[in-house]
Amino acid sequence: MFSLVYTFNTGHATLIGQSTKKCIAYAVKSKRCKICQNAKTKGVPARKHTCSNNWSASAKSMEPAVACEMLQGLMYEGRQVHIQLM
Ligand SMILES: [Zn+2]
Numbered sequence: 365m366f367s368l369v370y371t372f373n374t375g376h377a378t379l380i381g382q383s384t385k386k387c388i389a390y391a392v393k394s395k396r397c398k399i400c401q402n403a404k405t406k407g408v409p410a411r412k413h414t415c416s417n418n419w420s421a422s423a424k425s426m427e428p429a430v431a432c433e434m435l436q437g438l439m440y441e442g443r444q445v446h447i448q449l450m
Pocket of ligand 1 (some may be wrong): 397399400401410413414415416419
């Protein structure tokens with residue numbers, strides 16, 4: 365029996381345009397931030413920073429979420445999405 369275990373702390377995705385064959389959108393989700401983690405370990409407040417922690421749900425749900433986020437962003441900009449391959 366084989367089972368997949370999702371233990372990744374980041375999820376990355378890019379969207380490639382069908383006609384241009386170029387990257388038209390990308391997104392990254394992360395469950396960790398080194399600065400926040402270090403501050404927590406030391407028991408002090410984290411210094412002011414651009415926190416990379418932007419995901420708190422399961423790692424398994426990161427990539428579908430970023431795919432939806434990118435497609436919704438394109439549709440919000442008024443672009444048409446014809447084909448989706450994942
Ligand atoms: Zn942080």
